[in-house]
Amino acid sequence: MNGPTSFIRGYVKIMIRGERCEQFVNLAAGKNVEIWDMRYMAGQGMRMKIMLADFFRIRPLLRQTSCRVHVEARYGLPFALQKMGRRKAFITGFFLFFVGLYLLSSLVWKVDVQGNMNIAEDDILKAARAEGIYVFQWSFRLKSQEELSRQLTHRLPGVSWVGVEKRGANITINVAESTKPEAKQLMNPRHLVAKADAVVTEIFTEQGRAKVRKNSRVKKGSILISGIIGSDQNPQAVVAKGKVKGLVWHEYQVSVPLLQKERTYTGAFEERNYIITGNRALQVSGYGKVPYDKYETITERSDAQIGPYKLPVGWMTEKLMEVHYIERHITEDEARKIAMEHAKSDALVKNGPDAKIRDENILHQEVKNGKVYLNIHFEVEQWIAEELPIIHQ
Amino acid sequence: MRRFARKIRKMTAELLDLPQDVLFDLPRVTMIGNAQVHIENHRGVLHFSNERLNLSISIGELELTGSDLVIRAIWPDEVIVEGKISKIQYMRTEGSN
Structure with a gap:
């Protein structure tokens, strides 16, 4: 009888005193009063345990058998609750703890942004704030996740999709940025002019008017592709675009020691x-x-x-x-080769991509102070166009 | 007429091989060693002390003797007794059964 039900319903240990204890027990059992752990205590009576509900039913039986009852101990939940009722502060604290726990766990504690490459996290957080996603927001005040992701997608330019995921007290905003075509560079009207004195070997005009032709000789600074189009009466400035290649002469002075x-x-x-x-x-x-x-x-x-x-x-x-x-001592011949290599690579590096050496000549060579001095002439085919803005008078 | 009814019952019990307590309202006493006794079909407690328990039964009286007797549980027709039981005795039973 000491199961959980008896604990929940509550039971008492009582002492029955009187001449006709046995009769009382018979009557009680007859009335379906649950009695257990009954023991005879010499000189005191009988000690037993009964359910709390039954305790109030045995009063007429006691009177009938002229027995006296004395409660020795109380067990179970009803008594515990009664006891707790007296400790109000404790109970209040107990429930406040759960209330606090619930409230704190229903706050948003962290907002994370993932997947943004070009859009600043601050901008996303600002947009999220406007939609009600911020730290210390009540989670129950948040709109539904579909709604939020739809609104955020609206609000943020340059995204194709925004996902809002709530996991506990953390909110993760997943951003998928839309890929935009590269913006066109804005340019002022301009001419393309020659970078150096050259002979044009190749000209391709994309926009503007070509002023030179293949094999024409150009001075440094002269216009290759003009940015002024239209008739003389009605000129129009445009961005000259094109590619011009030319042969340019370069002279190099190189010295290589003979002792390496x-x-x-x-x-x-x-x-x-x-x-x-x-x-x-x-x-x-x-x-x-x-x-x-x-x-x-x-x-x-x-x-x-x-x-x-x-x-x-x-x-x-x-x-x-x-x-x-x-x-190591090297011969003059070897030194010349080394010098040529140096000069060549230098010429190619300095004169931009796609530069090609068309011709090379040694103009002068002498050995002085243990070094070989060389004067080399290169003919390099390279890009020669340079931009020159058109300034309106 | 009572004798006849009893005869019929006894016959049925023998024919169908039924336990007698079902038919004759006899107590069924189950004993586990000398530590626990389970008595069904009792008619009430007549006396209870540490050394002795007298139960009223349909055919008279049942006396349990021992020491440290405790009634573990009691219901209208069932009782479980624990303790060191030394003797169970039927008293004042009518001869016929």
Whole structure:
């Protein structure tokens, strides 16, 4: 009888005193009063447990059998509740705790924005705020997610879709930006003029009026493609566009020493290991003097990691490689070749993409002070058009 | 007429192999070692103390003797007694059964 039901309904331990206890028990059992754990206590009477509801039903039986009852202990929920009723502050606090928990958990605590590339997060958050998504907002005041994502898509320019996802107290705004065609660069009316004195080898006019033809000789600054179109009476300035290639002469003065110094590794090396934290390094191995005259240091650093997180400690390895300088005498011929290579690559790099060397000539060559001096002439085919804005008078 | 009815009942009991308590309103006493006794079909408690429990039954009286007797539960026609039971005795039973 000590199951959960008896606890919920409440039961009492009572002592029955009187001459006719047995009769009382028989009568009570006959009235379906649940009695359990009945024990005879010499000189006191009978102790038993009955349900709280039954306790009020046994009064007439007691009178009938002229027994007396004494409640010894109370058990169960009704009594516990009664006791709690007296501790109002405790109960209030208990419920306030749940109320607080509920209220706090129905606040929005975090708003995240994902997937934005070009639109600033602040702009998205501002739009979201206008739609009622912000930190410390009540979640029950939020509109439905479809509604929110529709409104946000409306509100934000340059997005094709906005998804609003609520997970607990966090809101994640997923943005899919629409890809826009690249904006056209705005340009002022202009001419295209020659960058250098050249012979035009190729001209292609996209917009404007070509002033020169293939094989015509142009001076630096002369107009190649004019931005003024239309008749003389009714001129119109446009953005001249086109591509002009020309042959340009370049002269290079190069000097190459006949004694070449080369650096090589001997293959011998020493290693030093360090433990590093922050900016400090503690040498672990490789103490002692460096046995090499000349050496180079190659430093390798690796930070300890746990998953994607870098730890503030790491390992650094220094490799000291012995180097050796070799001096080599080269012939004038070799020196010239080297000089030509240098000059060529320089010419190609300086004169823009697609530059091609059409012709090369050594104008002058002499050996002086252990060096070969060269005067080289290149004919380079390159882009020669340069922009010149048209200024209205 | 009563004798006849009883005879019929007894016959049925023997024919159908039914337990007698069902038909004759006899107490059924189940005992687990000497620790617990389960008595069905009792007619009320006559006396209860630590050493002795007297129960009224249809055919007279049933006396349980022992020590530390506790009535674990009691219903109108059923009682569970626990304790150290040393003796169960039928008293004042009528001879015929």
